[in-house]
Amino acid sequence: MIDLEERILEKKSFFNRLVFIYLLFGILFSILLYKTYSLQVSSFSDYEIASLKNRTREVLVQPTRGVIYDRKGNILVNNVPSYDLIIKPWKIENLDNFIEKISEIISLDKKEIDYIDENFNKKALYNRELTIKRNLTTDEIARFEVRNFRYPNAFIDVRYSRQNKYPYLFSHAIGYVGGVSNEQLNEILINQEKEQKETLFKYSGGFLIGKTGLENIYDKSLRGKFGKKSYEVDASGKFLEEIEFIKPKNGINLFTSLDLGAQKEAYNQMDNRRGAVVALELESGSIVTYLSTPSFSVNSIANGMSTSEFNSLLEDENKPFFDRAAQGRYSPASTIKPAIALYGIKEQLIDWEFSIDDPGYFILPEDQRVYRGWKEGGHGTINLSQAIIQSSNTYFFSLAYKSDINKLTNHLSDYGFGRNICSDCFNPDIGLLPSPEWKMNNLNFGWFKGDTVNLGVGQGYMSATPIQLAYYSAFLANKGIMNKLSFIKHENKKVDVSNSASKIQKTDWDKIHKSMIGVIEDPRGTAKRLKSLKSYVVAAKSGTVELVSTETKEDYKIIRENKGNRDHAIIIAFGPMPNPKYAVSVVIENGESGGSVAGPVAIAVLNKLITE
Amino acid sequence: MKKKLTFKRFSIYFDQYLFISITLLSVMGLFFLYSASQGDSSTIIKQSIFVVFGLALMFAMSQPDPDFYNTFSGIFLIVSLLLIFATIIFGKEINGAQRWLNLGFFTLQSSEIIKISLPIFISSYLCNKSLPISPKHTFITLILIGFIFILIARQPDLGTSLVVFMAGIYILFLAGLGWRFISISFGIFVLSLPFLWNNFLEPFQRQRIQTLFDPNADPYGTGWNITQSKIAIGSGGINGKGFQEGSQAHLDFLPETETDFIFAVIAEEFGFIGVCILLSIFFFILLRCLYLAFNARDRFCRLAIGGLSLVFASTLFINLSMVVGLIPVVGMPLPFVSKGGSSLLSFYIAFGIIISMATHKKLMQR
Secondary structure (H helix, E strand, O other), rough: OOOOOHHHHHHHHHHHHHHHHHHHHHEEEEEEEEHHHHHHHHHHHHHHHHHHHHHHEEEEEOOOOEEEEOOOOOOEEEEEEEEEEOOHHHHHHHHHHHHHHOOOOOOOOHHHHHHHHHHHHHHHHHOOOOOEOOOOOHHHHHHHHHHHOOOOOOOEEEEEEEEEEEOOOOOOOOEEEOOHHHHHHHHHHHHHHOOOOEEEEEOOOOOOEEOOOOHHHHHHHHEEOOOEEEEEOOOOOOOOEEHHHHHEEOOOEEOOOOOOOHHHHHHHHOOOOOOOEEEEEEEOOOEEEEEEEOOOOHHHOOOOOOOHHHHHHOOOOOOOOOOHHHHEEEEOOOHHHHHHHHHHHHOOOOOOEEEEEEEEEEEEOOOOOOEOOOOOOOOOEEEEEHHHHOOOOOHHHHHHOOOHHHHHHHHHHHOOOOOOOOOOOOOOOOOOOOOHHHHHHOOOOOHHHHHHHHOOOOOOEEEEEEEEEEEEHHHHHHOOOOOHHHHHHOOOOOOOOHHHHHHHHHHHHHHHHHHHHHHHEEEEEEEHHHHHHHOOOOEEEEEOOOOOOOOOOHHHHHHOOOOOOEEEEOOOOOOOOOOOEEEEEEEEEEEEEHHHHHHHHHHHHHHHHOOO | OOEEEEOOOOOOEEEEEHHHHHHHHHHHHHHHHHHHOOHHHHHHHHHHHHHHHHHHHHHHHOOOHHHHHHHHHHHHHHHHHHHHHHHHHEEEEEEEEEEEOOOOEEEOOOHHHHHHHHHHHHHHHHOOOOOOOOOOHHHHHHHHHHHHHHHOOOOOOOOOOOHHHHHHHHHHHHHOEEEEEEEEHHHHHHHHHHHHHHHHOOOHHHHHHHHOOOOHHHHOOOOHHHHHHHHHHHOOOOOOOOOOHHHHHHOOOOOOOOOHHHHHHHHHHHHHHHHHHHHHHHHHHHHHHHHHHHOOHHHHHHHHHHHHHHHHHHHHHHHHHHHHOOOOOOOOOOOOOOOOOOHHHHHHHHHHHHHHHHHOOOOOOO
């Protein structure tokens, strides 16, 4: 038994120790209260946001792409609706019963039923919709809509596909849309201050992006802005109810300067020959025709094409994917002559009356090398105007011989060669405007006088794209005033006149026009066969691109056995004169004659543009 | 005031402060549980039955004289141990833990019983030992505590085993354990921590401790519970989102809303104000126990009141600290509020015994 003294001692020790433990708990209590305070009061807003984020799920809503029109308001590319049957799996208790019931009015094949079986539970778990049949017929839609009260958990909704109404006409000009890579999508969404997440699609193809042509160049404005729907969700991610819906901003319609009629005409005229046609409206510098042939259907590309189909297009020797209008490199050949002539006038190397005696060839004094013209025996005594009309090589060889290559290169650059002259073309090539510097850097050779002589007739190293040739044609027609080309007609565009061509006298421009009219109208003109094809006056310059250099006509006959060795046919033209409205360039690969093969195509397109 | 209401034939032992505050807590608990269970009426009916039965049990347990508990403490402990062995042999497994014994009408978590009987037994064992407690008695007590701790920890039920362990240590300490012994064993404990970490803890327990220090390392995996719990508490703000308006609880982001994490539901729906009210009731109960311990009639009662009230306090603080993210996640209910049978009833029993110890007076003291 414990005595009294010890008992008092024991009691005191007990009190002290109990109080000690209570104090420890008191400290713990304070820490706890402080922790709760810091969660609930100090960091309240952080956690409020976290809780809000937790319980809401945002879903992106896809916008529809802008419609693309031609300059007369014809729809070129549209969004074509497809009506799809969609169900709400989380509200359907017995799937087999439902399928049986819906099959009474809309038949489902095995593949579709397998698809439903595979996805039903997953979608049901998270309250997501499930598309069970695409592309309903009008009959099916009607049968469903009159009985829709029997199917409260199913509905019909619209999904679109992107459709070019003229899939072969605008393959290269407008291009096509396709799937988007994850990185691209991320970038698009970041620009719209959104994140990649679940999306309600308006297109059955999912996310779309413009891959080529105008679909690519104007992708941003055509695309529109994603909207979003917010749902309340539980921890498993199940949608409970819609809280907010910010509608998507649909893409802006694109009104192009393209002309459907002229494009069709060009397409028919080209008849799948390899080549390109570009026509421009002079006043605005807008592109009205832009064709590269042969072409391909952009719709099959955009909406899914079999690998074998795709590969056969890819391996086609005519290269239908290749955009000849902006990427094909061709020597300008004789079409360059008006520009060379204006150089001679500007630099006062010659005047309009300056004549030479053309024996059919030019001998370079330095090394006695012979440069031949296209006509055996030559053109006789010939002045500048006739040299253009009859396309005398000798005249321009000798003029080029007198030229300073650097000055000439600068001059030709003003006419659109060797630079990008289009503001909204897809991946344009700038061709090649050769210079001594270029030759040294690329071929490791010094510039020969003979190179300048060749340049005088648009042969040799120089090359240009059909769109550059069209620009050049328009530049001549507009007498040295031209801005960058565009597929969109810009009103009140400020015109750039700061180039060296502005130093050329108006009378000289008139004389150039007159000479180019002579190419068709003069009995000796190289394109005189075109005269009867039109009811107005057209200025033109034809060209024939030599692919293989030959000494005589007999030699050419041998090499032309191989179709690929035949000369390319080129023409540039503008009209109606004297106040031209349109300029055009046509290239037909291995077409042999600029005047009689490329010429009719150019005239047909001008006819369409001028008379309709 | 402890009261002895004297009727003609018998006396009733009753402490109005504890009774009112515990009843208040239980009723509030029913409301919280209603929201936490998303308005599940069967849960509420079941819990109400437990509360009513528990209050009756508490009243009944406060009637016997403390000597009754003192005399039979050994038998209580043996019965509790038998129940634990029965659990080990016949117990039913839930979520990989074998803690429950099916009694037909009731699923008993046997470790909840020993949580009470062990402190009473140790109080009884130590109450007539002279000061300071001799090494022999200390070791006997420690071996008993250690044995029971391991039994429960292996179920596995780390939370309850810790509470049982702490309850034993509290009483040893309160009974007058020497300071030298305390400091030496504390040193050994700290030194053996790495050993315990490697050999004693289950992998999931280690994971939980690691999660505590960096819940963001894996917010959707092991850190999910604590991350969501903090969001629930934090988003409650000062005023709370309102009764049944807690999105964290109602959209299933919060785990175990009816049991271990019910405090997060309360904090989300009633805010800091609600938390303060709730905690002040708990605080009041603890202070009342302190007062009762000071005024207990003998050493046995003092030790038992102190020990049992500290079991209560430990459970409370382990639960709260876990929910706010101060300690790792361990299964531990919020007393009188969380849904549950055994744990709920065990606290009514504990407080019934506390009231008994506090209200019975020895005749010679009068």
